[in-house]
Amino acid sequence: MTQSRNPPVWMAQMRKGVAEFAVLMVIESGEIHGYGIYEHLSHRDLLNLSEGTLYPLLARLKRQGMLHTRKAASPGAPPRHLYTLTQEGHDRLNAMRAHWVRLSRSVHALDTSETLP
Amino acid sequence: MNAPRWTPELRAVLADLLTEQAELRLEQGASEEQAQHHVDTLRAHLLARFAHTLPTPEELLAAAAHGVPTPLASTPPEEIGPPQHVSVVLALAGLALVGGVLSVVLSTYFNHHGETPVGNGFGVAFLMLMVTSLACGMVSWRTVLGRGVALSAGLTLFMVLTLLVVLNSGP
Numbered sequence: 001m002t003q004s005r006n007p008p009v010w011m012a013q014m015r016k017g018v019a020e021f022a023v024l025m026v027i028e029s030g031e032i033h034g035y036g037i038y039e040h041l042s043h044r045d046l047l048n049l050s051e052g053t054l055y056p057l058l059a060r061l062k063r064q065g066m067l068h069t070r071k072a073a074s075p076g077a078p079p080r081h082l083y084t085l086t087q088e089g090h091d092r093l094n095a096m097r098a099h100w101v102r103l104s105r106s107v108h109a110l111d112t113s114e115t116l117p
Numbered sequence: 118m119n120a121p122r123w124t125p126e127l128r129a130v131l132a133d134l135l136t137e138q139a140e141l142r143l144e145q146g147a148s149e150e151q152a153q154h155h156v157d158t159l160r161a162h163l164l165a166r167f168a169h170t171l172p173t174p175e176e177l178l179a180a181a182a183h184g185v186p187t188p189l190a191s192t193p194p195e196e197i198g199p200p201q202h203v204s205v206v207l208a209l210a211g212l213a214l215v216g217g218v219l220s221v222v223l224s225t226y227f228n229h230h231g232e233t234p235v236g237n238g239f240g241v242a243f244l245m246l247m248v249t250s251l252a253c254g255m256v257s258w259r260t261v262l263g264r265g266v267a268l269s270a271g272l273t274l275f276m277v278l279t280l281l282v283v284l285n286s287g288p
Binding site: 033034035036038039050051052053055056057058059060062063074076077078080081 | 135
């Protein structure tokens with residue numbers, strides 16, 4: 001049987017739902033470049049985002065005031081954009097964390113109660 | 118021939134470039150999906166452009182600036198439509214073409230029935246309308262409709278004038 005190159009829609013939707021959460025978590029760990037975020041996520045199972053998804057997401061988060069950018073000199077290349085979380089970004093991430101815990105707990109409880117006799 | 122491997126430095130330049138393009142699109146009022154589509158198109162364009170030779174960062178930036186696919190290429194096909202002024206010119210070209218064809222039919226009719234002045238009047242109207250149609254078609258040459266109208270007007274004008282010359286050159 002041939003496997004489609006694109007993931008099923010439900011899988012893509014679940015990943016899209018946590019993409020922003022994942023990106024904010026990566027940036028929380030320290031000042032990082034856009035390509036660094038891409039590389040970081042590409043090594044995580046199920047969290048690898050395409051560049052076409054990641055960069056517009058970064059642009060949106062920046063516009064929403066979640067990210068702060070700083071230009072850092074790079075030898076032989078244009079200055080690089082480095083991202084850090086703003087206070088608003090930290091607040092959003094913490095809210096997402098709390099929501100994620102509640103959501104996963106609810107899903108787990110639902111799953112457990114359905115499968116147990 | 119193996120494609121050269123893009124260095125992390127070059128990928129970083131591409132990342133900043135694509136993020137800036139996405140920001141620009143969002144600032145222009147595009148949705149995140151539209152910005153994603155643009156970034157994907159631009160990325161594919163640049164990777165194809167430098168498939169055989171690695172660019173310098175400057176070359177990459179220049180290619181993005183000069184070789185960015187036009188809005189036609191970077192907009193999903195369902196959203197493509199000619200700008201409003203082009204639509205107006207196209208409508209004018211179409212009307213002039215239809216009017217011109219009608220004029221030549223009426224000119225032939227009146228001339229055939231001995232109403233030469235009226236026939237000649239429609240003949241002049243035909244010429245003016247076809248030239249208008251040809252000009253408008255050429256102004257909107259970048260659209261399929263524009264090319265179609267310009268070619269139709271030019272061909273009709275050529276055929277009618279040739280016919281007139283042939284008819285009047287007889288003994």
